[in-house]
Amino acid sequence: MRSLLNENQLLIIADENFISTAVHDLRKALQEVFNQDPKVPVILNLEKCLIIDSQGLNLIVGLYKECVRRGLRMQIVGASEANRRLFSIFKLKALFNIEN
Amino acid sequence: MDQDLLAVFIKELREHLENLEPALVALAQNDGDKTIINLIFRSLHSIKGAAGFFGLEKLSQLSHKMESVAALIRDEKLKVDATILQALTAGKHKIREMVADFGHNKESTIQTETAALQNILDQSVRGSHRDTPLHNDNIVHPSILPPILRPFTLDTHLLQNALEQGHLFFVVTLLTHRDIKDKGKLLTDYFDEIENLGTFLDVQLDISSIKGLEDALAPDLCCQFFFSTSMQRDFVYLSFSVPEEQIVEIRRETIEKLVTTSNIQSSHQVPIFVEEKQLDIADLDEPTTPAQFAAQPPASTASTADDTGTLVFSTKILNELMQLTSEMVLRRNQLLRSTFAKDPSLSGIIEGIDQLTSTLREKIIQLRLQPIEKLFENLRPKMHALARQFGKNVQLEIQPNDVAVDQNIIHALNEPLLVLFQNALKHGIETSDVRTANGKHPEGHIRIETHKMNGNVVVDFVDDGGGVDPAVIKNLAVKAGIIHANAANQMIDRQLLDLVFSPNFPDEPSAFPCASMCKVRKQIEALGGNITLESALGIGVRVRIRIPLTSAIVSAMIVEANGRKFAIAQESIEEVARLGPQCKLEYVNTRSVLQLRDHLLPVVDLGVVLSNTLGTPPDAIQYDLTEEKRQKIIHKALRPNILIIKTPKLRFGLLVDTLLDSEEIVVQHLSPYFKPAQCYSGMALLGDGKVAMILDTEGIAQLGRCPDAHNDTPRPEVPHVSTENIAPPVSLLFVNDGGTETFAFKLDEISRIEKADPSRVEYIGDTAHLQHEHTSLRLISMGDPVRKLITDTNTFYVLIPKMADRIGIVAKTIMDVSETQVTLDTTLSYGKNILGTANIHGKMVLFVNVPQLLNDLNA
Numbered sequence: 001m002r003s004l005l006n007e008n009q010l011l012i013i014a015d016e017n018f019i020s021t022a023v024h025d026l027r028k029a030l031q032e033v034f035n036q037d038p039k040v041p042v043i044l045n046l047e048k049c050l051i052i053d054s055q056g057l058n059l060i061v062g063l064y065k066e067c068v069r070r071g072l073r074m075q076i077v078g079a080s081e082a083n084r085r086l087f088s089i090f091k092l093k094a095l096f097n098i099e100n
Numbered sequence: 101m102d103q104d105l106l107a108v109f110i111k112e113l114r115e116h117l118e119n120l121e122p123a124l125v126a127l128a129q130n131d132g133d134k135t136i137i138n139l140i141f142r143s144l145h146s147i148k149g150a151a152g153f154f155g156l157e158k159l160s161q162l163s164h165k166m167e168s169v170a171a172l173i174r175d176e177k178l179k180v181d182a183t184i185l186q187a188l189t190a191g192k193h194k195i196r197e198m199v200a201d202f203g204h205n206k207e208s209t210i211q212t213e214t215a216a217l218q219n220i221l222d223q224s225v226r227g228s229h230r231d232t233p234l235h236n237d238n239i240v241h242p243s244i245l246p247p248i249l250r251p252f253t254l255d256t257h258l259l260q261n262a263l264e265q266g267h268l269f270f271v272v273t274l275l276t277h278r279d280i281k282d283k284g285k286l287l288t289d290y291f292d293e294i295e296n297l298g299t300f301l302d303v304q305l306d307i308s309s310i311k312g313l314e315d316a317l318a319p320d321l322c323c324q325f326f327f328s329t330s331m332q333r334d335f336v337y338l339s340f341s342v343p344e345e346q347i348v349e350i351r352r353e354t355i356e357k358l359v360t361t362s363n364i365q366s367s368h369q370v371p372i373f374v375e376e377k378q379l380d381i382a383d384l385d386e387p388t389t390p391a392q393f394a395a396q397p398p399a400s401t402a403s404t405a406d407d408t409g410t411l412v413f414s415t416k417i418l419n420e421l422m423q424l425t426s427e428m429v430l431r432r433n434q435l436l437r438s439t440f441a442k443d444p445s446l447s448g449i450i451e452g453i454d455q456l457t458s459t460l461r462e463k464i465i466q467l468r469l470q471p472i473e474k475l476f477e478n479l480r481p482k483m484h485a486l487a488r489q490f491g492k493n494v495q496l497e498i499q500p501n502d503v504a505v506d507q508n509i510i511h512a513l514n515e516p517l518l519v520l521f522q523n524a525l526k527h528g529i530e531t532s533d534v535r536t537a538n539g540k541h542p543e544g545h546i547r548i549e550t551h552k553m554n555g556n557v558v559v560d561f562v563d564d565g566g567g568v569d570p571a572v573i574k575n576l577a578v579k580a581g582i583i584h585a586n587a588a589n590q591m592i593d594r595q596l597l598d599l600v601f602s603p604n605f606p607d608e609p610s611a612f613p614c615a616s617m618c619k620v621r622k623q624i625e626a627l628g629g630n631i632t633l634e635s636a637l638g639i640g641v642r643v644r645i646r647i648p649l650t651s652a653i654v655s656a657m658i659v660e661a662n663g664r665k666f667a668i669a670q671e672s673i674e675e676v677a678r679l680g681p682q683c684k685l686e687y688v689n690t691r692s693v694l695q696l697r698d699h700l701l702p703v704v705d706l707g708v709v710l711s712n713t714l715g716t717p718p719d720a721i722q723y724d725l726t727e728e729k730r731q732k733i734i735h736k737a738l739r740p741n742i743l744i745i746k747t748p749k750l751r752f753g754l755l756v757d758t759l760l761d762s763e764e765i766v767v768q769h770l771s772p773y774f775k776p777a778q779c780y781s782g783m784a785l786l787g788d789g790k791v792a793m794i795l796d797t798e799g800i801a802q803l804g805r806c807p808d809a810h811n812d813t814p815r816p817e818v819p820h821v822s823t824e825n826i827a828p829p830v831s832l833l834f835v836n837d838g839g840t841e842t843f844a845f846k847l848d849e850i851s852r853i854e855k856a857d858p859s860r861v862e863y864i865g866d867t868a869h870l871q872h873e874h875t876s877l878r879l880i881s882m883g884d885p886v887r888k889l890i891t892d893t894n895t896f897y898v899l900i901p902k903m904a905d906r907i908g909i910v911a912k913t914i915m916d917v918s919e920t921q922v923t924l925d926t927t928l929s930y931g932k933n934i935l936g937t938a939n940i941h942g943k944m945v946l947f948v949n950v951p952q953l954l955n956d957l958n959a
Contacts, residue, residue, distance in 0.1 A: 020281065023317055031313050053286055054276035055317055061307045062316020069312050082288050089291050090305040090323065 001026055003033045010038040010072075012063075014049045018056025027059055034066060042067050044096075047078030052086060064096060073097070109150050113199050116143040120192050127173075127180055127188075134174070140188075141170040147195065159198050162210045165217035166191045178220070187216040201308040255301075258328075259359055262299055267328035269301075269350040270336055277320040279342045283626055297336075298329025326350075341623065343511045344478070418467055425461045426766040430785055432457040433763060458764065469504040472550050472557075475513055476500060483521050490525040492544060493532050499549040505557050509647055512627050513559065516620040517548065520561045520643055523616065528565030528641055538638065540564065552671060553747065553798070556629070556781055559645040568635040570596040580606050597633045648767060648782050656765045656784070657743070658792060660758040661706040665792045667765050667784050668754075672797045674746040676759065678739065685733050686944055687840045688937075691805075692725045694753035696744065698939045699925065703742070703753040704804030705729070706795075710779065712803065723805040725755070745797045752806045754797075767794065779803055831919045834945065835897070835911035837882055838889050842915060844938075844945045851902045853914065858890040870898060870908055877908040880957055882933065882948060886910050901950050907957065909950075922947075932956075 004011040012033065016022050044063065052060070060076075067074040075097040079087065087093045123140045144167040151159035166188060172178035191213045262269070274280065280290045294300060302325065309319035329336060336347060432454060476498045487494045529535075529544035536542050545564045550557060570593040577599040578585045588596065599605060601621040617633075624631045629647035656667040677683045677696060684695045685703065694703040705725045712722055725733075732738035743754045765784035778799035786792050831847040860871050861879065868879040868886040877898060879886045889910055890896050898908035924936040924947060933956065935947040 027313055027316060034313065051286060052288075054281040054321070057276065057287065058310060058316050058319065058321060059313075061310050061321070062313045065307070065310050065316070066312040086288050086291075089287075089300075089303050091303060092305070 001029045003029075005033070005036060005038055005040070007040065009040050010042045011045060012042065013045045013047075016049065017051040018046075018049055018059055019051055019053045020055040023055045023059045027062070030059075030063060030066075034070070038070075038072065041073040041075065044074065044076045045078045046076055046080070046083060049083065050080055052083055057086070057090075060096075061092075106154065109154060110199060112150060113147060113195075116147050117192065117196055117199065119143045124185065124189055124192065127185065137170060137174045141167060141174050144170055156198075158210050159195065162191055162194060162198075162214055162217075165214050165221070169217055169220055172221070183216075184220055187213070187220055191217060200306065258299060258301055259355055262301075262328035263352065263356060263359065265328075265330060267298065267330055268336075268352065269326070269328050269355055271324055271326050271348045271350060272340060272342065273322065273324050273346040273348075274342060275320040275322055279346075283341050284622065285341075294325070294327060294340075297331060298327050301326040301328060341515070341619070344514060418464075421464050421467075425457075425464045428457055429461055429764055429766055433786065461764070469506065470510055471500065472503045472505050472510065472513075473500045475510045475517075476548070478514065479517055479521075482518060486518070486522055486525060490522075491531075492525050492529050493542065494525065494529055494544040494546055497545065497547040499547065501549065501551050503550045503552055503557065509557055509627070512623065512647070513645070516623055516631075516645065517559070517561065519616045519620050521546065524561075524563040524565060524641070528563045528567070530566055553646075553669075556646045556648050559647075561643040561645070562640060564640040567637040567640055568597060568600070568633070569637050570635070573597060573599050576606055577602065580604055594632075594634065597635055600633060601631070646781075654765060654767055656763055656794065658760040658763055658786065659706070659741070659743070659756040660760055661756050662710060663757075664710075665760065665786065665790060666706070666756075667763075667786075667792045667794045668743065668745075668797065669794065670762065672745050672747065674744040674751065677742045677744055677753070679733065679742070683742065685730070687730070688944070688946060692730060693944075694742065695939075695944050696753070699751075700937050700944050701744070701751055701753050702801075702804070702806040703755060704800060704806060705755040706800065707755075707757060709800060709803040723803065745801070747798045747801060750801060750806060752801055752804070754800065765792070765794070830922065831917065832922075832940075833899070833917050834915040834940075835899070836913040836915055837884070837910065838893075838912040839883060841883070842943055842945045843882055843911070844940075844947045845899060845909075845950065847917065849901055849903070849950045850899050851905060852900050854898045854900065854908070856896055856898050856908075858893060858896065861886070861890065863887065872898075872908075875906065877906060878957070879908045879910050880953065881910045882946075882953075901954065903951065904954050907954060909948075909953070 001015055002013045004013075010033065012030070014026070016026070018026065042063070044060070049056075064074050076087070077098075079098060084093070084098060087096060087098055092098075119139055120143050123136050123143070126136045127140065144163050148160055148163035148167055151157075151163060169178065169184065169188065173180055173184070178184065194210055194213045276287065280287055291300065303323055304325075305321060305323040307321060309321070310316050336349075340347060435450060436454065480496070480498070483496055487496075524546055529546070530538065530540070532542040535544065547560070547562045549560045549562070552558070574588045574591070574596050577583050577596070578588050582599060582602045582604055583591075600617050603618045605618065621631050624645055624647065627647050629645060631643060631645045633641065633643050635641045655670040657670060657673055659666050659668060677694075679685060682697050686693050686695050686700070688700065692703050694701045703725070704723070708722050708725065729738065733740060740755045740757070741759045743756060743759075745752055745754050763786065765786070767782045767784060779796055780793045780799070781796035782794040784792050784794055833845045833847050833850060833853075835843050835845070837843065854872065856870055856872070862869050862871065862876075866885070870877040870879055877900070879898065881889055889912060893912060897911045897914055899911055900908055920940060922938040922940060924938050933949050933953050935949045937944055937946055939945075
């Protein structure tokens with residue numbers, strides 16, 4: 001996972017699947033990013049994330065809640081068709097500001 | 101925010117909501133009742149006050165608007181009508197949503213609800229609010245709503261289409277970890293499957309339990325989805341991998357009424373209210389529905405007591421207690437084994453800790469255990485309904501045998517047993533006509549029996565249907581590309597039958613519906629268990645499910661073999677024996693057996709069977725004692741310890757090097773690495789810190805090739821015949837053929853006995869012929885080849901049977917002739933040429949089946 005923080009946005013690029021074997025490392029990396037106390041909108045790029053399992057979903061929701069807690073807007077971009085459908089099923093598209 | 105105060109606030113909010121719901125319904129029916137409107141006003145006022153105190157602005161705003169409307173009604177400035185009731189009810193739903201999702205409070209949108217309420221207030225001020233009839237066609241009247249409501253946003257087009265297609269409607273509650281991930285499925289795959297089964301109408305995901313990154317991973321998110329399907333209720337239960345309690349059927353009439361009542365435009369989104377089935381709080385580890393989540397006490401007060409003194413609490417706490425108890429047992433065991441425990445001044449204290457720990461763990465286990473009968477109480481009516489549905493006449497016999505299991509197992513077995521039952525009805529049990537034509541009872545028989553074994557719960561599902569033909573399975577598997585024909589040809593029947601659990605096995609009418617069987621196996625394996633299928637064509641099928649008692653603590657005997665420690669569940673051990681007059685090691689029909697008092701038992705040397713590896717070629721597998729060890733035992737140079745093991749199938753003696761101790765062990769799941777090894781059922785950490793494998797006694801019996809333990813053609817419904825009387829008294833001839841065994845013949849089957857000289861024997865190929873009175877007698881023997889038997893002897897005897905006077909059965913010594921009443925033990929098989937065994941004058945004797953011996957020769 002990579003992150004780019006500038007004065008306009010915090011871009012988080014996921015290079016792996018959001019699945020149970022990876023979520024602990026991903027969470028740690030995300031927590032480190034938030035330790036920088038960003039004050040800008042957060043954009044999660046899921047272009048390279050093909051699979052999201054239930055724990056991966058938990059982590060994304062956790063990221064969203066973290067943003068809400070800090071008063072930050074969160075947006076997901078680059079989600080695959082399958083993942084967009086997953087967010088759509090759970091009615092999370094609006095919450096994550098996923099554009100059609 | 102003070103979490104304790106917040107918890108109290110949430111609890112109070114729920115109480116106010118509980119008051120509001122019936123009060124609004126009552127208001128619709130009797131708008132002039134001051135008591136009702138006062139109750140509504142007070143509840144809303146309290147909600148508003150508390151919300152303001154906690155800075156929950158939106159909740160405060162909404163409740164304030166509702167309170168204002170209620171005040172106008174109370175002061176008779178506003179007359180209750182459908183619009184007002186709808187606005188108040190919508191406001192109440194929104195409050196409930198906000199309570200269920202405190203983390204989202206700031207993001208909650210209350211615009212619609214407050215606008216409707218404000219409109220009423222504005223019209224009231226302007227005096228323009230006019231009464232509208234209570235029975236408005238465009239709304240759902242509160243009085244027709246069930247007591248517990250859950251809003252879904254639904255497209256009425258979809259509802260109408262589903263109705264026209266004859267669909268049934270279901271609300272399914274899922275925990276995303278437990279019900280999807282833990283069963284090896286991805287969320288997308290799971291919902292794809294649902295879409296294949298019906299129409300996906302709406303989903304609600306409760307994310308309120310996640311507050312941020314820190315606690316993101318642990319919560320098992322609860323989601324509810326509403327869908328319609330053409331499948332019947334029973335099949336819906338079978339199709340979803342969730343306990344039945346998590347599926348609620350919504351009556352078609354409710355949906356029809358809703359669509360009719362709403363009378364809306366095709367694109368209109370309407371709120372729909374469905375009746376929830378209240379779940380037993382003890383049934384699930386986590387709250388299962390958003391409504392339940394809201395209805396449950398906050399975490400800080402996880403238990404509640406009712407007026408009867410019964411305490412209801414979350415199973416999560418129970419699981420934690422169980423885990424802690426397991427840890428305590430381990431520490432206790434370590435303490436007992438430490439040198440510290442040898443200190444005499446501490447022995448009393450340590451004994452006390454020992455006893456207290458044992459008592460504590462028993463009590464905790466009792467809390468979790470439930471009689472498995474509970475499972476069958478639930479299954480019986482469904483099974484009878486399925487039998488009616490399939491038009492099969494079946495007698496269902498259930499033998500729970502007082503087995504008590506962890507409640508999770510009760511839930512987990514529900515669906516697999518229904519699938520097996522359905523399969524038996526669909527493919528196994530024949531129609532009454534066919535059964536009668538096949539000489540069977542017209543009524544089919546299905547037996548489900550449970551028992552405990554080696555720390556496992558074993559469920560045997562046995563039907564007396566037509567069975568499964570391994571040849572058919574083989575052909576289907578080859579055709580489907582599951583296995584290559586050459587490999588299939590090498591398989592024994594049991595391996596072929598196992599192919600029905602393959603994921604891609606075709607669902608042919610002549611075989612098992614294997615898609616379901618694959619699913620059943622996955623469900624059982626998810627619990628760390630296994631499932632096997634045995635079949636006898638024309639007789640029936642036996643499916644055996646074994647599920648480990650996860651985290652259970654069992655008493656076990658710790659033994660040593662080949663320098664390694666193993667645990668054997670005490671419940672499998674019938675007795676511990678030492679060799680002596682009552683317990684002798686014999687050698688019968690090419691293998692060692694144990695003569696324990698009046699019974700012959702197969703004997704297995706643990707060290708020998710465990711020395712075989714998975715890669716050992718079949719002809720090199722060792723299963724009997726080595727000759728060296730046997731001689732040492734006979735000559736008393738070695739006195740092994742023998743455990744008499746009892747399994748549902750048989751008893752056998754297990755030779756171990758050392759008996760170490762008896763210990764309470766915590767059963768842990770077996771690592772998948774060990775799954776192929778049939779000799780282990782679990783593992784445990786011992787008090788000395790070492791890991792011991794828990795032996796699967798049935799698997800050990802199979803590896804040791806115990807008679808009846810490795811039979812590839814099971815006899816599901818053939819009862820074990822333990823004894824058979826030979827008509828008393830009977831004249832018997834006792835002979836010996838040079839080995840240690842004594843053979844008995846019924847004298848009336850022998851025409852004469854001749855003494856013979858080995859020099860008169862001629863060999864043609866492998867067959868031996870005795871020249872006798874100008875004729876030639878074909879010589880046969882019970883065990884070793886004739887040539888070997890008579891090599892080192894000057895004379896031998898030939899028994900000529902009445903049935904064939906050109907055949908001679910070779911015996912080396914005539915031992916005795918006597919008239920004796922015997923009880924033949926046929927429990928164990930020593931080959932088809934042996935009828936059985938009997939103890940005669942303290943000696944085990946093998947009774948020869950002469951007709952079979954001659955038949956074999958002819959064949």
